[in-house]
Amino acid sequence: MLAVAGSSGMAALAGCSGGDGSQETTTDSGSGTTEGGNGGDDTETTTEGSVNVHDAEYVAAYTGNPVDLHFNQAASQNFSWPAHRSVFAPFLKYSFNKKKFLKGALSELQIENQEVTLTFREDLKWDNGDDWTTEDLDVQLQLAKKTGNTLWGYLDDYEIVDERTAKLMLSGPTNPQIVKFELTNFFADTKKETHEQWLDKSESEYLQWAYEDPVASGMFSFVSKGRQAFEFERNERFYNAGNVNFQNFTIESFGGNTPQHQALIAGDQIDAAPSLFTPPEIADRFPDHVVEVNIPAKWGYGIVFNHNDPDFGKRKVRQAVAHVINRESLVKNAGPRTKFVAPIPCGVAPEDQENWLGDWYDDFETYGAKSSQTDKAASLLEEAGYTKNGGTWQNSNGEKLGGSYYSPAGWTDWTTMTQTVTSQLNDFGFDFSVSTKPTNDWFGQYSNSNFKMGSFYWLPGGSRSAFPYFPLYYQLWASDIGGGHNYREKADTEQTIPGRNGGEMTLNPLETAKKIARQSTDAESKPFVQKAAWHSHIELPFLGLVSKFEQSWTTDDEWTTAAEGSENRRVKWPQWWWTHEGDLQYKG
Numbered sequence: 176m177l178a179v180a181g182s183s184g185m186a187a188l189a190g191c192s193g194g195d196g197s198q199e200t201t202t203d204s205g206s207g208t209t210e211g212g213n214g215g216d217d218t219e220t221t222t223e224g225s226v227n228v229h230d231a232e233y234v235a236a237y238t239g240n241p242v243d244l245h246f247n248q249a250a251s252q253n254f255s256w257p258a259h260r261s262v263f264a265p266f267l268k269y270s271f272n273k274k275k276f277l278k279g280a281l282s283e284l285q286i287e288n289q290e291v292t293l294t295f296r297e298d299l300k301w302d303n304g305d306d307w308t309t310e311d312l313d314v315q316l317q318l319a320k321k322t323g324n325t326l327w328g329y330l331d332d333y334e335i336v337d338e339r340t341a342k343l344m345l346s347g348p349t350n351p352q353i354v355k356f357e358l359t360n361f362f363a364d365t366k367k368e369t370h371e372q373w374l375d376k377s378e379s380e381y382l383q384w385a386y387e388d389p390v391a392s393g394m395f396s397f398v399s400k401g402r403q404a405f406e407f408e409r410n411e412r413f414y415n416a417g418n419v420n421f422q423n424f425t426i427e428s429f430g431g432n433t434p435q436h437q438a439l440i441a442g443d444q445i446d447a448a449p450s451l452f453t454p455p456e457i458a459d460r461f462p463d464h465v466v467e468v469n470i471p472a473k474w475g476y477g478i479v480f481n482h483n484d485p486d487f488g489k490r491k492v493r494q495a496v497a498h499v500i501n502r503e504s505l506v507k508n509a510g511p512r513t514k515f516v517a518p519i520p521c522g523v524a525p526e527d528q529e530n531w532l533g534d535w536y537d538d539f540e541t542y543g544a545k546s547s548q549t550d551k552a553a554s555l556l557e558e559a560g561y562t563k564n565g566g567t568w569q570n571s572n573g574e575k576l577g578g579s580y581y582s583p584a585g586w587t588d589w590t591t592m593t594q595t596v597t598s599q600l601n602d603f604g605f606d607f608s609v610s611t612k613p614t615n616d617w618f619g620q621y622s623n624s625n626f627k628m629g630s631f632y633w634l635p636g637g638s639r640s641a642f643p644y645f646p647l648y649y650q651l652w653a654s655d656i657g658g659g660h661n662y663r664e665k666a667d668t669e670q671t672i673p674g675r676n677g678g679e680m681t682l683n684p685l686e687t688a689k690k691i692a693r694q695s696t697d698a699e700s701k702p703f704v705q706k707a708a709w710h711s712h713i714e715l716p717f718l719g720l721v722s723k724f725e726q727s728w729t730t731d732d733e734w735t736t737a738a739e740g741s742e743n744r745r746v747k748w749p750q751w752w753w754t755h756e757g758d759l760q761y762k763g
Contacts, residue, residue, distance in 0.1 A: 220763065225417060228409065231761040232423035233734065235447040235750055236435045239428060241400040247386035248364060249322050257426050257449060258405045260751045262391035263362035264299065264414070267355060268752055269638035271471050271745040276355050279755065280307075280363045280392070280414075286351040291343040292336075298414040299363060302391040307363055308338045314374065315365035316341075321378050326357045329692070350700050353692045356639035363392040394754050395424050403428050418757030431585075439465050439728060448728040449748050452588060455512045464732035469513065470745045473524050473640030475722035476505065476592050477633025479621060479653070480715070483661040486576055487628045491559040493715040496628070497542040498552040499603045500596055502720050509591040513726055516544045517719040522633075522647045522711035523704070524640050525722045531643050531704045538675045539712050549603055568604045577606030581629035583617045592721065593630050621656040631656070633719040638747065643704045644691040650716045651685055662716045672713045684710050729753075735760045 220227050237257055244255035246262065265279040278284070283294035299307040313335055320327050331346045343354075369390060373381040389397050394415070395407035405426040409419050427445065429435045435451050438444040442462040458467065478496070480487045487493060502516040517525045519539045521532070529536055542548065553563075561568045561576060568576040577600075582593035590611070597607045610629075612620065620626045634640045635649040651666040652658060666685040674680040687707045694700040727749050729736060737743040737758035746752040753759035 223411060223416070226420050227763070228419075229421050229761045229763055230423075231421040231733075231763075232425055233421060233447070233750075233754075233759075233761075234425045234427050234445045235449055236429050236438055236445045236451070237426050237449065238431055238435070240402060241405050241426070241428060242402055244400070244405075245385035245387050246364070246389045246397075247384050248362070249318065249324075250382045250384055250386075253385065255405070255426075257748075258397075258400075259362070259364065260393070260748070261395045261405070261407050261424060261426070262389050262393050262397050262410075263364040264393040265359070265752075265755075266293075266361040266363070267358045268746050269356070269359050269641075270742040271638070271641075272740065273742040274641075275742065276359070277742065277746065277752075281358075284355070284358070286354055289345040289348065291345065291354055293341045293343065295339045295363075296414055297339060299392060300412045300414070301366060302396045302410045302412050304412065305366075305390075306338075307392060309335045309341050310338075310367045311363070311365055312341055314367045314370050315361075317374055318365065318370060318381065321374075322382065323378075326354075326361075329353060329357070348693050348695050350642075350644070350692055350694050350697065352642050352697070353644060356642055356645070359638055364389070366390050394419050394751070415755055415757070418760075419754060420763075421761040424754075432587075446730050446734060447750050449750050450725055450727055452510070452513070453726055453728075454510055454588075458512070461728075464730050466729050466731050466736055468727040468729065468745065468749050469724035470727060470747055470749075471524075471526060471641075472636060472723050472725045473638070473646075474632055474634045474636035475514070475517075475720070476509075476589060477631060477720050478596070478628055478718040479626075479631035479633075479656070479660050480628045480717070481624055481626050481659075481661055482665060482716070483624065484627045486570065488661075489559050490714060491555040492561075492576070493718065494542070495552040495555040495559075496600065496605075497715060497718050498548040498555070499605075500599055500718075500720065501543070501545065501547045503545045504599070505592045505595050505721050508595050509588040509721075510723075514588075514721050514723045516721055517633075518544060519708075520712055520715065520719045521708040522650050522717070522719065523643045523708050524634055524646060527641060527643065528708075531701060532708060533701065533705065535675065535705045535709065539709070547599055547603070552603060563604055566604055567606050575606040576604075577601075577608075578627040579610040579629070580607040581610050581612055581617055581620050581626055583614050583630070584611045585614075589630060596630070596720075618656060621653075621659045624659045624661055631717070633717040634722065643708070644688060644700070647688045647691065647704070647707045647711060648685075650711060651688060653716075660716065666716070670710070670714070672710060675709065680706070680709065682706055682710060684714070729759070733762050735762060 220229050244253050246259050248259055266281050268277045268279060270277055280295055280299050282296045285292040301307060316333055329345055329349050330343055332344045334342045336342060391410050394410055394413050396410045398406040398408050407424040409422050435448045436457050440460050480493055482488045497520055506514045506516055519528055519541055521539060523531055556568055560571055580597050582589055593609055597609055600607055634646045639645045652663060653660045669683050671679050671681045687703055690703040691700045737753050743756050743758050
């Protein structure tokens with residue numbers, strides 16, 4: 176089932192067990208973990224080139240058993256993204272502070288007309304001493320095509336130009352941001368000699384491959400993994416090795432959010448918790464040297480509907496649900512420190528709505544972000560043929576309007592929001608009961624279309640969700656649950672919905688969303704964003720309620736941090752990108 180979610184879905188989920196932050200993973204090699212979690216005062220220093228390398232260890236906390244985890248990004252089940260980021264160089268990153276793309280393994284990126292030229296750094300190498308070449312990229316692109324990587328939704332073909340240059344041939348006009356955001360998901364993690372064996376095998380065989388002994392291209396080389404930790408050491412062949420002034424990096428395994436909180440409160444066991452939801456009363460207990468970095472998650476709590484359900488498949492019933500829920504109360508109850516409401520449920524991330532909706536913004540229905548609009552909800556249900564009997568809404572057969580409302584076990588903030596949602600709906604006259612499921616089973620309910628409505632994330636997450644195409648397409652297609660919300664067929668048909676000024680609007684929702692991606696500039700994409708968002712707020716394929724900031728934690732008593740306003744400050748994730756750029760160093 177988790178393979179259905181895809182790697183992007185799993186990256187989002189990684190932080191939610193026990194909370195809203197990313198539950199990353201950590202490990203221990205058989206030798207155990209280092210008490211104190213850092214280099215301490217007795218570190219030795221060696222000089223390599225122009226950098227003094229300290230015999231210091233940076234320890235990051237995560238939840239998960241490393242023995243079960245691997246480095247194959249395409250095989251999302253049991254994939255460890257923190258371990259993966261430790262050993263592989265990213266092609267491209269995105270700065271939320273500066274709203275710009277930052278180059279990693281790429282030295283140049285040119286997008287002209289329908290051709291993308293990728294030029295890679297001359298000093299990009301593997302830690303076994305081999306040069307990285309476009310022969311490696313050739314295998315990577317073939318495997319990406321085999322597994323249906325979303326980049327191939329925009330490509331016709333590619334061409335290897337020389338050992339450091341390749342060209343991607345786009346299938347049509349494409350907004351350059353689409354290509355750039357797609358490339359932020361790529362790393363120099365595919366070596367011809369280790370990966371070409373999968374070219375002639377089935378997709379399913381490759382997706383089951385646990386890549387456990389990686390050849391590194393990034394900051395650290397893999398040393399070992401065990402039940403308690405992944406252990407890495409400085410990769411002297413990394414192109415930015417001069418930025419890495421400490422010898423060891425460890426991802427230590429913890430059994431959930433609470434042990435990570437306790438370790439940070441202790442102040443001397445770990446140096447970081449890369450993604451960890453922490454309520455204010457816990458954060459207030461952290462020592463002064465524990466630093467919080469808030470990063471837009473472009474992800475959050477929402478509702479998914481089964482559009483084949485006889486009740487919730489009706490637009491007016493979905494709209495009634497939206498009117499009843501007071502979104503501000505969800506934020507108040509579950510974490511105002513890091514959460515905020517969606518001003519308009521329209522499929523576009525909250526922070527981006529005003530910019531993309533422009534002069535359409537004030538025409539959108541807000542559904543009442545700060546209140547329960549019960550009168551409007553009642554009118555909609557009555558128009559849809561429902562009546563209220565004994566305080567509960569019923570259909571024409573006398574069946575109560577409600578059912579099981581699913582929520583993921585262990586996600587404490589989601590549990591709070593689910594309780595708030597169902598309480599509001601039931602007070603109005605719905606009849607919902609909360610059904611808490613382990614994450615796999617929770618996904619399974621939706622993937623199998625065995626539900627009426629329930630909690631689910633309404634944005635695909637990550638930097639790409641800053642570009643409206645990705646969340647708008649995601650809500651129509653719901654790839655993370657295999658289209659289990661049953662909207663795909665309807666999305667690809669012509670629909671007529673109420674228009675902005677009292678008239679009507681006719682559109683094919685899926686084609687309208689795709690046209691966002693096919694435009695050459697943001698200005699040309701904007702009219703299609705407006706139409707797609709308008710459709711989303713009328714039809715409500717999903718109901719977007721809350722978004723959030725990721726909470727990432729590091730320490731500054733022995734380690735440096737990126738400046739507040741710098742382009743590197745809010746990049747996913749600080750512990751890795753800061754090291755890449757030399758912003759995270761041992762003070763010595």
